[in-house]
Amino acid sequence: MADxxxxxxxxxxxxxxxxxxxxPKFWMGFAIVLAGACAYPxxxxxxxxxNNVYFFNWLFMAMGLSLIWGYGGSLSFGQTAFFxxxxxxYGVLTINLGDAYGLTLLSTLIAVGFxxxxxxxxxxxxxxxxxxxxxxxxxxxxxxxxxERFMAQTAGPQxxxxxxxxxxxxxxxxxxxxxxPWPGGSIVLxxxxxxxxxxxxxxxxxxxxxxxxxNSRFGNVLVAIRExxxxxxxxxxxxxxxxxxxxxxxxxxxxxxxxxxxSWGNYITPASMGMTAAALPIVWVAVxxxxxxxxxxxxxLAVLIVFxxxxxxxxxxxxxxxGILLVVTVLVAPRGIVMGVADASSRLIRRKDTR
Amino acid sequence: xxxxxxxxxxxxxxxxxxxxxxxxxxxxAVIFGMMGVIxxxxxxxxxxxxxxxxxxxxxxxxLPLAIIAGAVAAGIAGMIVELxxxxxxxxxxxxxxxxxxxxxxxxTQGTLIVLGPSMQGVGTPFGSFTLGGYSYSVYRVILMIxxxxxxxxxxxxxxxxxxxxxxxxxxxVPHVAEAMGxxxxxxxxxxxxxxxxxxxxxxxxxxxxxxxxxxMGASFMVEAFVTxxxxxxxxxxxxxxxxxxxxxxxxxxxxxxxxxxxxxxLLIAVIIVIxxxxxxxxxxxxxxxx
Numbered sequence: 001m002a003d004x005x006x007x008x009x010x011x012x013x014x015x016x017x018x019x020x021x022x023x024p025k026f027w028m029g030f031a032i033v034l035a036g037a038c039a040y041p042x043x044x045x046x047x048x049x050x051n052n053v054y055f056f057n058w059l060f061m062a063m064g065l066s067l068i069w070g071y072g073g074s075l076s077f078g079q080t081a082f083f084x085x086x087x088x089x090y091g092v093l094t095i096n097l098g099d100a101y102g103l104t105l106l107s108t109l110i111a112v113g114f115x116x117x118x119x120x121x122x123x124x125x126x127x128x129x130x131x132x133x134x135x136x137x138x139x140x141x142x143x144x145x146x147x148e149r150f151m152a153q154t155a156g157p158q159x160x161x162x163x164x165x166x167x168x169x170x171x172x173x174x175x176x177x178x179x180x181p182w183p184g185g186s187i188v189l190x191x192x193x194x195x196x197x198x199x200x201x202x203x204x205x206x207x208x209x210x211x212x213x214x215n216s217r218f219g220n221v222l223v224a225i226r227e228x229x230x231x232x233x234x235x236x237x238x239x240x241x242x243x244x245x246x247x248x249x250x251x252x253x254x255x256x257x258x259x260x261x262x263s264w265g266n267y268i269t270p271a272s273m274g275m276t277a278a279a280l281p282i283v284w285v286a287v288x289x290x291x292x293x294x295x296x297x298x299x300x301l302a303v304l305i306v307f308x309x310x311x312x313x314x315x316x317x318x319x320x321x322x323g324i325l326l327v328v329t330v331l332v333a334p335r336g337i338v339m340g341v342a343d344a345s346s347r348l349i350r351r352k353d354t355r
Numbered sequence: 356x357x358x359x360x361x362x363x364x365x366x367x368x369x370x371x372x373x374x375x376x377x378x379x380x381x382x383x384a385v386i387f388g389m390m391g392v393i394x395x396x397x398x399x400x401x402x403x404x405x406x407x408x409x410x411x412x413x414x415x416x417x418l419p420l421a422i423i424a425g426a427v428a429a430g431i432a433g434m435i436v437e438l439x440x441x442x443x444x445x446x447x448x449x450x451x452x453x454x455x456x457x458x459x460x461x462x463t464q465g466t467l468i469v470l471g472p473s474m475q476g477v478g479t480p481f482g483s484f485t486l487g488g489y490s491y492s493v494y495r496v497i498l499m500i501x502x503x504x505x506x507x508x509x510x511x512x513x514x515x516x517x518x519x520x521x522x523x524x525x526x527x528v529p530h531v532a533e534a535m536g537x538x539x540x541x542x543x544x545x546x547x548x549x550x551x552x553x554x555x556x557x558x559x560x561x562x563x564x565x566x567x568x569x570x571m572g573a574s575f576m577v578e579a580f581v582t583x584x585x586x587x588x589x590x591x592x593x594x595x596x597x598x599x600x601x602x603x604x605x606x607x608x609x610x611x612x613x614x615x616x617x618x619x620x621l622l623i624a625v626i627i628v629i630x631x632x633x634x635x636x637x638x639x640x641x642x643x644x645x
Contacts, residue, residue, distance in 0.1 A: 075449050077456075122626070129630040134393050137452055138580040139625065145577050146622050153615055275573045279460055286453055316468050323460030330454045331443055 014208060016215030018071065018223055020292050037200055041193055049196050050264075055304045056199045057260040062284050062300040063210055063293060064253030070290030071214055072246040073226030074127075078140025079254040079281050081147050084273035086115035086255030087262040088151070088166070091175040094263075095164035099176035099188070108178065108259050115255025116248050123247040127240045144273045151270035171269025178263045189263070199260065206253070210293055213249070222246050254281075276319065280307075283322050287329045289336020299338050364489055368610055371495050372617075373602035374502035377595065378560060379575040380582035381505060382553035384594040387583055389526050389546045391448050392441060395455040397554050397579060398572020399462040404429040404555025405562035405571065406470070412477045418563070425559030426552045433551020437544050445543075459572075466569040474567035494563065501560055505553070506595055513590075522546055577618060581625045587635020596636050 015022040021030070041049045061079055068076050093107035122143065126136055155168025166172055178189040178198075189195040213219050224232040225239045233239050262268045271277060288299015303325075310318035333340025383397045394400075408425030412418055436458060444451045481493035513519035524532040525542045533539045557575065565571060582601060586593030604624050609617035632639050 075452065077452075125626045125630045131629055134387075134391070134448065134452065135584055135629070137449075138393060138584055139629065142577045142580050142622055142625070145573065146618055149615060150619065275570070275576075276460070279456055282453060282456060316464065319464040320461050320468070323457045323464070326457030326460070327440060327454050330450050330457065331440065334447065334450060 010212060013212040013215040015211070018214040018219050019211050019294065021294055034204065038197075041196055046192050050190075050192060051308075053196050053199050053264060054261075055301060055308075056196075056203055057257055057264055058281075058284070058304060059203060059257075059297060059300055060206060060260070061254040061257035061281055062288070062296055063206065064250035064257075065281050065285045066250075066290050066293055066296035067210060067214070067222075067253075068247055068250035069285060070292065070296065071219060071226065072222045072243055072250075074243055074247065075134075075137045076140045076247065076250070077137045077278055077282065078142075078144040079251065080273045080278045081140065081144035082115040082119055082251040082254040083258035083261070083277075084144070084147060084151070084268065084270070085118055085258070086111040087258035087268035087272065088172065089114045090259045090262050091172045091268055092161045092164040094175045096162035099179040100181070102179070102181040104176060104179045104263070108256075108263075111259045112252050112255045115258065116252035119248045119251030120244065123244045123251075127243045127247065130240070141278060144278050145275065148270045148273040151273065169270060171267055171271070173267035175262065175266055177266060195264070202256075206256075207293065207297065214293065218242065218245065279326075280322070283326045287325055287337055289338045289340075291335055291339070295336055295338040299336055302337075360486065360489065363486060365606060365610065367491055367495070368606035369602050370499040372605040372609070373598050374495075374499040375561075376578055376582045376598035376601055376605070377502040377506060378498070378553075378557040379579040380586070380594055380598065381509065381590060382550040382555075382557065383579045384550075384583050384586060384590045385509075385553060386547055386550035388588040388590055388593075389522060389550075390445075390543060391588075392451045392547075393455075394547075394550065395452055396436065396459040396462065397455075397550075398574075398576045399459050400429045400433060400551040400554035400572075401558035401561075401575050402462070402466065402569065402572040403432055404558030405565070405567055406466070406474060406558075407555070408559035409474060409477055409562050409567060413475070418477070418480060422556065422559035422562075425562070426556035429555020429558065430548045430552025433554075434544050434548040436551070437547035441547060442540070442543070463569050463572070470569070472568065476565070476567050477563050479563045498560055505556070506591070509553075510591055518542075518545065578621065581621050583635075584625055585628050585632075585635055587632075587637035587639075589637035589641065592640050593635050593637030600636075 015026075040052070044052075061083055065076065065079050068074055068079075089111035090107050093110060094104050097103040097107060122140070126139060131139070151166065152169045154166035155170075157165070159166045159168070164172065164175075176188075178195070180187045180189065187194055189198060214222070221232065221237050221239075221242050224235070224237070225242060229239055258268070258272075261272075284300040284303045285296055287303050288297075289295030303322075307318060307322060310321055329337060329340075333343075335343070379401070382400065383394060386392055386394045386397075404422075404425035406425075407428040408418075408421040411421035411424045416424065436455075440454050440458065441451055444454060479492060479494050481497070483490045483492045485491075513523060521532070521537050522542050522545075524535070525537060525539050529539055532542075558572075565574075582594060582597050585601060586595075586597035601621055601624065604620050605617040608620040628635075
C-alpha cells in the first residue's frame with residue numbers, strides 16, 4: 001500500500017507551481033495534441049514522418065537546456081558537446097558491436113551514460129569551483145569548440161577505435177540504426193513509422209518525467225537557486241550538488257538527442273559541435289521560452305520547423321533570420337515568444353474588461 | 356650554442372603565444388572587467404577589423420594606418436551595437452551574452468552573403484630572419500612588441516587620463532559616479548567602443564598572417580575566453596599574467612605535440628584553475644590585498 005501512495009504522490013507532481021498548465025482543460029488539450037501526433041503518420045508520407053522524427057530528436061536537448069538554464073539559472077552554451085560525445089560514442093560502439101541482440105539499445109544506454117559522466121566531471125570543476133553564470137557559459141562553449149577542432153583533425157587510419165574510423169572533418173558514418181530484437185526478425189528503426197512512435201513515446205515519457213522532477217523538492221530547490229543562490233544556501237541547501245544534478249540530467253538529455261540523431265541519419269560530424277550548432281539550441285530555448293518545459297517544447301518545435309522552411313527557400317539567410325529572432329526576443333520578450341504572446345493577449349483582454 | 360638556440364626558440368614560441376593571447380583577449384577583458392558583459396560578438400569585431408584593414412591596405416593605405424583604420428571601424432561598430440542592443444540589457448547580464456551571440460550569427464552569415472566565402476589577404480610583410488639554423492618571422496616579433504605596447508597604452512589610458520579616472524569611478528560605484536555628474540552612459544558606450552576597437556586592432560594585426568574568412572573570429576574565441584577566465588576581471592593584474600602563464604603552457608605543448616595539443620592544454624588548465632581560483636588571478640590578488 002505504501003508503494004501505491006508513493007506512486008500517487010509522484011503522479012500528483014505532474015502539475016505544480018513550476019509548470020504552466022493544470023487542470024482538466026490543459027490535460028484535455030494535451031490529449032488532443034498527443035492524439036493528433038499519433039494520427040499524423042496516417043496523413044503524411046514516409047518522408048514527412050522521418051522528417052518529424054528529426055525534429056523530435058532535438059527536443060530532448062532543448063528540454064535539457066530548459067532544465068539547466070530556465071529552471072536552474074546556469075547558462076550552458078556547450079550542450080552540443082554532450083550531443084556530439086554521445087553521438088560519436090554510439091557510432092563507435094555500434095560499429096564495433098554490431099546491431100544484433102539489442103546491442104544498439106545497450107550502446108544507446110552506454111553513450112548517454114558516457115555523456116552524463118562527462119557532464120559530471122566537467123560540472124564538478126565548474127559548480128564546485130562556484131563559477132557564476134557568465135563563466136559557465138564561456139567554459140562550456142570553449143569545451144564544445146575545442147572538441148569540434150579535435151574531432152575535425154582525426155582524419156586518417158591512425159584515428160580509429162576498434163573498427164570504427166573517426167574520419168576527421170567528414171564525420172563518421174555507416175553506424176547501424178537502432179534495432180529492437182524481436183522473435184522472428186529484429187525490427188530495424190529506419191526513420192519511418194516505428195521510429196516515429198518510439199521517439200514520440202520517449203518524448204512524452206521524458207516530458208512528463210521532467211514535469212514531475214521540476215515540481216518535486218529537487219526542482220523547487222533548483223528554482224530557488226535561480227532566484228537567489230545566497231538565500232538558497234542560507235536555507236541549508238548545498239547548491240553545488242543541486243546545480244550539478246540539474247546539469248548532469250540536462251546534459252544526459254543532450255546526449256540522448258545526439259544518439260537519436262546519429263542513429264536517425266547514420267552519421268555524425270564534428271560540425272555538430274561547432275559554433276553554429278552550439279548557438280541553435282540557445283535560439284530555440286530562448287525564443288520558445290526557457291522558463292517552462294511546455295513553452296520550450298512548443299517554441300522549439302515551431303522554431304525548428306520555421307528554420308527548416310527558411311533553409312529550403314533561402315538557405316543563406318536562415319542563420320541571419322535566426323540571429324535577428326534571438327536578438328529581438330531577448331530585447332522584447334525576455335520570457336520567450338509563447339509567454340510574450342500570452343502576456344500581450346491577457347493584457348489586451350484585461351484592458352477590455354476594465355473598460 | 357645549441358642550448359642558446361633552444362632557449363631562443365622557446366622564447367619566440369612563448370612570445371608568439373603571449374602576443375596572441377593578450378591581443379585577442381584584451382578587448383574582451385576591457386568590456387567584461389568594466390561592464391560585466393561577456394561579448395560573444397568579440398570574434399566578429401576581430402573579423403571586422405581584419406576585413407577593414409585588409410581592404411584599406413588593398414586600397415593603397417600603408418599597413419600601420421590600415422590596421423588603425425580597422426581598429427577604428429570596429430570601435431565605431433561596437434558603439435553602435437552598445438547603443439542598440441546592450442544598453443537596454445544592463446540589468447540582465449546573462450541576456451547580453453545571448454543577444455551578442457545573436458549579433459555574432461547575423462554578422463558572420465551576413466558577411467558570408469555580402470562578401471563571399473573568403474577575401475584576398477595581404478601577405479605577411481618583412482620576411483624572416485635566421486638564427487642558428489631556424490628561421491623566424493620578423494612580423495611575429497612586431498606582434499609581440501605590439502602586444503606589450505597595447506598593454507602599456509591601456510595602462511596609461513586608465514591611470515593617466517580623465518577618461519580612465521571617470522571610467523574607474525564608474526566601475527567602482529556607478530550610482531555615486533552618476534551623482535557626481537559623470538555621464539555613465541557615455542562612459543559605458545566609450546568602454547564598449549574601446550573593447551571592440553581593441554578586438555579590431557587584434558584583427559588588423561593578425562590579418563596579414565591568416566586566411567580571411569567570415570568565421571575567422573571563432574579561431575580567436577577559445578584563447579580569448581580562456582585568458583579572461585583565468586585572469587579575472589582586471590586587465591593588468593589579470594589578463595597580462597594569465598596570458599604569460601597560459602603562453603608558457605601553450606608554447607610548451609605546441610612545441611611538443613602541435614597546435615591542437617596547445618589548445619586542449621589551455622582548456623584543461625582553465626578548468627583546473629577555475630576550481631582553485633574561481634575569480635581568476637586578479638580576484639585572488641585583489642582579495643589578498645583587501
